[in-house]
Amino acid sequence: MSTGSVEVVYRGIFQKTLAKNICRGVVFAAKKEGKIGTAFGRYSDSPERNGIPAKQFAVVSDTHDELQEHLARYEPDNNDVTIACDDALCKGVESWAWYGLQPINKLLKKGGTLLVTSFQSPNKLINFIHRKGEPYNLALVRAAASFSGLWVYKDDHTDARLLGALAKVAPHIVGIDAICEVIKEQWKDDLKVASARKTYEATETIPVSADQGNEEVPFEFEKPGWKTMEEGLVIRGISAEQQKVEGWEGGYVPTRNPTFKKFSTRTMRPVINFDTCIKCTLCWLQCPDSCFDITPDGLYDANMEACCGCGVCEAVCPVEDCVTMVNEEAFDDNASQWEMWVKDKKGYETWMTEKISDKPPRSHGFHHVGQYAEETADEST
Amino acid sequence: MNPPKTATAEQIVIGGSEELISGSEAIAHACRLADVDVITAYPIRPYDTVMQYVSQMISDGDFDCEFIVAESEHSQFEIVKHASAVGARVFVGSSGVGWFYAFEAMAVTAGLRMPMVAMVGNRALDDPGAFGVEHNDALAVRDLGWMLVWVETPQEALDTALIAYRVAEDKRIFLPCAVSCDGAFLTHSQAIVNVPDQATVDSFLPRYDRGDKLLHPDNPITIAPQANEDWVMEIRRQSDAAMRRARGVITEAYEDFGDKFGREQEPFIERYMMEDAEIALVGMGTLALPVKVAVRKMRAEGRKVGFVRVRWFRPFPTEELQDALSDVEAVGVIDRDYGFGSSFHSGVLANELRAALYPVENQPKIVSFIAGLGGREVNTDNVIVIAGMVADAASGGMNDQDTYWIGVRE
Numbered sequence: 001m002s003t004g005s006v007e008v009v010y011r012g013i014f015q016k017t018l019a020k021n022i023c024r025g026v027v028f029a030a031k032k033e034g035k036i037g038t039a040f041g042r043y044s045d046s047p048e049r050n051g052i053p054a055k056q057f058a059v060v061s062d063t064h065d066e067l068q069e070h071l072a073r074y075e076p077d078n079n080d081v082t083i084a085c086d087d088a089l090c091k092g093v094e095s096w097a098w099y100g101l102q103p104i105n106k107l108l109k110k111g112g113t114l115l116v117t118s119f120q121s122p123n124k125l126i127n128f129i130h131r132k133g134e135p136y137n138l139a140l141v142r143a144a145a146s147f148s149g150l151w152v153y154k155d156d157h158t159d160a161r162l163l164g165a166l167a168k169v170a171p172h173i174v175g176i177d178a179i180c181e182v183i184k185e186q187w188k189d190d191l192k193v194a195s196a197r198k199t200y201e202a203t204e205t206i207p208v209s210a211d212q213g214n215e216e217v218p219f220e221f222e223k224p225g226w227k228t229m230e231e232g233l234v235i236r237g238i239s240a241e242q243q244k245v246e247g248w249e250g251g252y253v254p255t256r257n258p259t260f261k262k263f264s265t266r267t268m269r270p271v272i273n274f275d276t277c278i279k280c281t282l283c284w285l286q287c288p289d290s291c292f293d294i295t296p297d298g299l300y301d302a303n304m305e306a307c308c309g310c311g312v313c314e315a316v317c318p319v320e321d322c323v324t325m326v327n328e329e330a331f332d333d334n335a336s337q338w339e340m341w342v343k344d345k346k347g348y349e350t351w352m353t354e355k356i357s358d359k360p361p362r363s364h365g366f367h368h369v370g371q372y373a374e375e376t377a378d379e380s381t
Numbered sequence: 382m383n384p385p386k387t388a389t390a391e392q393i394v395i396g397g398s399e400e401l402i403s404g405s406e407a408i409a410h411a412c413r414l415a416d417v418d419v420i421t422a423y424p425i426r427p428y429d430t431v432m433q434y435v436s437q438m439i440s441d442g443d444f445d446c447e448f449i450v451a452e453s454e455h456s457q458f459e460i461v462k463h464a465s466a467v468g469a470r471v472f473v474g475s476s477g478v479g480w481f482y483a484f485e486a487m488a489v490t491a492g493l494r495m496p497m498v499a500m501v502g503n504r505a506l507d508d509p510g511a512f513g514v515e516h517n518d519a520l521a522v523r524d525l526g527w528m529l530v531w532v533e534t535p536q537e538a539l540d541t542a543l544i545a546y547r548v549a550e551d552k553r554i555f556l557p558c559a560v561s562c563d564g565a566f567l568t569h570s571q572a573i574v575n576v577p578d579q580a581t582v583d584s585f586l587p588r589y590d591r592g593d594k595l596l597h598p599d600n601p602i603t604i605a606p607q608a609n610e611d612w613v614m615e616i617r618r619q620s621d622a623a624m625r626r627a628r629g630v631i632t633e634a635y636e637d638f639g640d641k642f643g644r645e646q647e648p649f650i651e652r653y654m655m656e657d658a659e660i661a662l663v664g665m666g667t668l669a670l671p672v673k674v675a676v677r678k679m680r681a682e683g684r685k686v687g688f689v690r691v692r693w694f695r696p697f698p699t700e701e702l703q704d705a706l707s708d709v710e711a712v713g714v715i716d717r718d719y720g721f722g723s724s725f726h727s728g729v730l731a732n733e734l735r736a737a738l739y740p741v742e743n744q745p746k747i748v749s750f751i752a753g754l755g756g757r758e759v760n761t762d763n764v765i766v767i768a769g770m771v772a773d774a775a776s777g778g779m780n781d782q783d784t785y786w787i788g789v790r791e
């Protein structure tokens with residue numbers, strides 16, 4: 001008598017098919033072992049928005065009654081395994097359903113396993129992941145944030161590999177033989193079966209203690225009740241009033257939405273070379289989220305509370321290499337780049353050069369034809 | 382939009398007078414007197430008569446408003462919804478399936494808290510193509526946050542339309558209100574009406590003030606965002622609270638109306654010969670005419686029969702009906718509508734009334750009658766037959782858990 005539950009956190013639209021393949025794979029494999037199960041998406045993530053964190057779940061049980069107890073929930077909250085299909089999600093999950101920033105391990109049960117596709121080191125990821133307050137395990141599958149299954153993107157076996165890894169970290173949910181049988185049945189591809197087995201064998205978990213991880217209190221807000229919520233479906237416009245920020249006299253920081261932040265929406269962020277900026281205003285004008293604060297000296301500083309990582313600023317900046325999109329994993333905080341630059345210009349140059357040069361492959365954002373093929377070709381693991 | 386109204390000599394001549402007018406023309410006068418800013422039109426019988434009178438008033442120079450002929454009822458309701466958001470007093474309306482064509486726009490109007498006033502020229506739902514009265518058109522929005530009121534005479538139509546603006550536009554409410562006028566029997570029948578003067582109307586009806594919910598560049602707001610399960614229930618609860626508050630606001634409005642215009646009436650229901658009544662008949666709209674005549678006839682024969690005419694269906698006058706009907710032995714509800722497959726296959730009013738009277742101590746028997754569909758005449762003989770059946774039910778001689786169709790050919 002038992003129930004197993006798997007949460008798959010992914011980037012909306014881009015990884016939808018990938019997440020679906022994983023969840024359905026779990027249910028099919030469990031069925032081979034005589035269990036029954038269900039796979040479903042968190043309804044409020046739909047319709048999905050580009051890159052916004054979204055979730056699907058697979059729940060399997062020995063009996064129908066047990067399964068029913070876990071059904072009809074938006075978010076099963078006691079998962080044996082949480083799979084993050086993009087390691088930038090380790091910084092937290094900010095659903096389009098709008099409830100603040102949820103730590104990636106929040107719905108993972110004590111002693112469960114967080115399974116992440118990443119090229120990063122486990123320690124680096126643990127630094128991003130919020131402290132759970134309970135011990136759990138971390139397992140990595142060496143892979144990029146995959147687009148596998150999305151439109152014409154080629155099948156890079158990420159689904160099969162994650163299924164293989166899942167069988168290793170949670171054999172009580174599904175075993176590797178059932179997984180392989182299902183992959184063979186669904187895709188009729190021996191290579192894909194081999195990928196699952198290989199990952200199964202290679203996957204190792206490391207324990208994470210209760211007090212390890214990011215100490216930051218995740219961003220939260222209180223939802224208003226019917227007596228406090230404004231009537232008539234009215235949302236007040238954000239006033240154009242200037243926010244007073246110390247050290248910014250003469251600059252301009254607009255007020256921003258107090259509840260909807262974009263911390264985990266982005267997978268990349270712009271790094272700005274303030275020495276070459278010609279103050280043309282294009283990034284400020286074109287940014288879809290009005291991220292740019294005007295600094296006291298007339299430069300443009302992208303505010304990380306608001307940036308969704310779209311890359312428009314990089315595309316419109318007329319100065320070569322003045323704005324460069326860099327992977328989100330390269331950053332530990334959301335601090336102002338301009339303030340760093342003002343304090344120590346030499347130090348900023350070193351920091352900036354390091355960030356720009358350290359650009360592991362990343363598929364969120366389309367830069368040139370053949371980019372994805374190049375990225376997936378690197379994955380020889 | 383018009384500048385704030387000051388009554389002109391000419392208007393006082395038009396108003397403050399006795400006129401022989403139909404229910405539709407009475408509604409048009411109410412629009413003029415309320416100085417409505419935006420009216421949208423799309424032809425459908427019997428509602429279209431209001432539009433004819435309104436356009437006549439505009440072309441005669443008696444009334445100044447934006448009169449927009451839309452390409453469909455849906456647009457008709459959408460246009461006034463948006464006009465209401467930017468602070469315009471609006472008037473709209475339709476009949477039968479035309480009303481239904483606007484359903485999407487009507488459904489959101491209440492949630493958006495737009496105080497539009499609409500006139501429904503009650504009409505059967507096509508097919509078959511039929512113009513006569515049935516109440517199913519207006520009743521369709523009964524659970525969506527629309528206030529619904531039925532009237533009997535052209536005078537009541539005019540008075541109630543003015544009251545509807547006062548209630549709908551009250552900041553505590555901001556809900557749409559539909560005034561239902563029975564097709565033909567009210568929309569096309571004339572009576573002597575006291576058309577009030579502008580100054581009295583102005584003293585009763587303040588300007589529409591949307592306050593800080595006004596959609597305007599100086600007040601930057603978004604309305605009608607996308608919301609998920611974390612937010613929707615609170616929004617519905619707000620509409621519920623506004624509808625609950627409407628009871629008090631309606632009562633206030635009737636009191637003030639009585640003071641200003643000298644026409645006192647009980648706000649939610651009309652009680653006709655209900656003192657000492659043992660049998661009560663209940664209905665809405667122009668049905669009241671044959672019922673009242675029949676009640677008088679039966680009273681003359683010594684039968685203790687009375688009549689309760691329901692004016693406001695939303696908010697439903699639960700307390701008033703409990704008060705009026707808890708001492709009678711049996712109630713006969715005459716619905717000019719149908720509720721196929723509902724409890725006891727009854728009409729909408731009958732089942733609503735059953736629910737309202739469920740908790741009272743001396744529950745009367747409640748018998749449901751369907752009559753007058755598609756505009757068929759309900760005559761005094763029909764009413765006397767109905768009252769006889771209700772009396773049988775009171776003495777246990779007839780099944781009260783069924784619904785009886787009156788005036789239908791076998």
Ligand code: SF4
Pocket residue numbers: 269270286287288289290291292302303306307308309310311312313314
């Ligand atoms: S990537 Fe650039 S343009 Fe896009 S949201 Fe961030 S700052 Fe704005």
Ligand code: SF4
Pocket residue numbers: 272276277278279280281282283284300316317318319322323
């Ligand atoms: S677009 Fe580039 S050059 Fe222009 S203001 Fe922005 S950062 Fe400076």
